[in-house]
Amino acid sequence: MRSTHPLYTGLPTTIFEVMSRLAIEHDAINLGQGFPDVDGPLEVRQAAADALIEGPNQYPPMMGLPMLREAVARNERRFFGIDREAGDVLITSGATEALSDCLMALVEPGDEVVLFDPSYDCYAPLIRRAGGIPKPVALSPPDWSFRDEALDAAFSEKTKAVLLNNPLNPASKVFSRNELERLATRLRACDAYAICDEVYEHLVFGDAKHVPLATLDGMAERCVRIGSAGKTFSLTGWKVGYVTGPSALIAPITKAHQYTTFTTPPHLQKAVAFGLDLPDRYYQGLAGDLEAKRDRLAGGLEGLGFSTLKAEGSYFLIADIGELGLGSDVEAAQRMTVEAGVTTVPMSAFYQENPPHHLLRFCFCKRDEVLDEAVARLKAWRERGFKAAA
Numbered sequence: 001m002r003s004t005h006p007l008y009t010g011l012p013t014t015i016f017e018v019m020s021r022l023a024i025e026h027d028a029i030n031l032g033q034g035f036p037d038v039d040g041p042l043e044v045r046q047a048a049a050d051a052l053i054e055g056p057n058q059y060p061p062m063m064g065l066p067m068l069r070e071a072v073a074r075n076e077r078r079f080f081g082i083d084r085e086a087g088d089v090l091i092t093s094g095a096t097e098a099l100s101d102c103l104m105a106l107v108e109p110g111d112e113v114v115l116f117d118p119s120y121d122c123y124a125p126l127i128r129r130a131g132g133i134p135k136p137v138a139l140s141p142p143d144w145s146f147r148d149e150a151l152d153a154a155f156s157e158k159t160k161a162v163l164l165n166n167p168l169n170p171a172s173k174v175f176s177r178n179e180l181e182r183l184a185t186r187l188r189a190c191d192a193y194a195i196c197d198e199v200y201e202h203l204v205f206g207d208a209k210h211v212p213l214a215t216l217d218g219m220a221e222r223c224v225r226i227g228s229a230g231k232t233f234s235l236t237g238w239k240v241g242y243v244t245g246p247s248a249l250i251a252p253i254t255k256a257h258q259y260t261t262f263t264t265p266p267h268l269q270k271a272v273a274f275g276l277d278l279p280d281r282y283y284q285g286l287a288g289d290l291e292a293k294r295d296r297l298a299g300g301l302e303g304l305g306f307s308t309l310k311a312e313g314s315y316f317l318i319a320d321i322g323e324l325g326l327g328s329d330v331e332a333a334q335r336m337t338v339e340a341g342v343t344t345v346p347m348s349a350f351y352q353e354n355p356p357h358h359l360l361r362f363c364f365c366k367r368d369e370v371l372d373e374a375v376a377r378l379k380a381w382r383e384r385g386f387k388a389a390a
Helices: 015-025 042-054 066-080 095-106 123-129 148-154 177-190 247-258 266-276 280-303 329-340 368-383
Strands: 089-092 112-117 133-138 159-165 193-197 223-228 241-244 316-320 359-363
Touching: 015 329, 042 266, 066 089, 066 241, 066 266, 089 095, 089 247, 095 123, 095 159, 095 193, 095 223, 095 241, 095 247, 112 123, 112 148, 123 133, 123 159, 133 148, 148 177, 159 177, 177 193, 223 247, 241 247, 280 316, 280 368, 329 359, 329 368
Parallel strands: 112 133, 112 159, 159 193, 193 223
Antiparallel strands: 089 241, 223 241, 316 359
């Protein structure tokens, strides 16, 4: 029998699936996968239900319903001052499809794509499937800073694009304007594109401020932005994403979309269009609620001797377990699931090169009682000397 593509046959099962299976096996609280455990706004869900019954339920336009494309453009202008029109917007079946479309359309075999390490686990495989070569730049904990020397080393005459996740999963970093300016300088010098995964754009906490790379001088015409209704409305199962950018880039990305999913369910598109125009208090409440959950979990973990790193955005809190004698992050995550009944994800799974082995990622977008129960289980585990329950 002829062989299949070696990229996919050689990939291990994703760490999320591995840890989730282990969580089910041991009836553990799963703080590994990044999705809320309650659904988003009732009025948005009601809009989807009404649209489903009222119809039509046939193929919508390939680029998305005009009403949603217009709403995405309005949202960008409203929150970030980005002047795009509906014609600059493509609707996709989730942000991962959007990432795939962008890479397949913009990257050719042999092109190099700069990304930051740690990075979401689909980035490197998607880059390689497009024929590109990932060029990771290390972010150093606890502040997840990068060195200009490392950035310079990653760029070359073969650099076609940067894949930037901001706010960044898994490290919960929000890039500063200064850091983005340093990145933009290299992009302009190499005449490269930027694929900006900004699905957590509205999930930013405290004094941190999300600055889209596209708003910097000379960046609007070389950046595409990816957003996610799943993250903005806590409806991750809907898989509604969007890409915005200049027409010269959106046009080929649309072709990739045409031959990937072609379109996205129309009733969900209508509901997301409604949701994007919700008042500011919704967006403020969303970020405020998640910030409170972050603080709730951080306080609980720190009370048990876990050291937590600063989390400026997204769903995730990183804990340093290096002084607790639990072994590597992989060993600690497995033991925590089996012995304590709490599941996390080892941070080493998000690295291309030289991963640390003392950090765990906790997801805090859960009900307060779930977070409290997780802390209680970890407390009992620690009191047993980090041993399995009898």
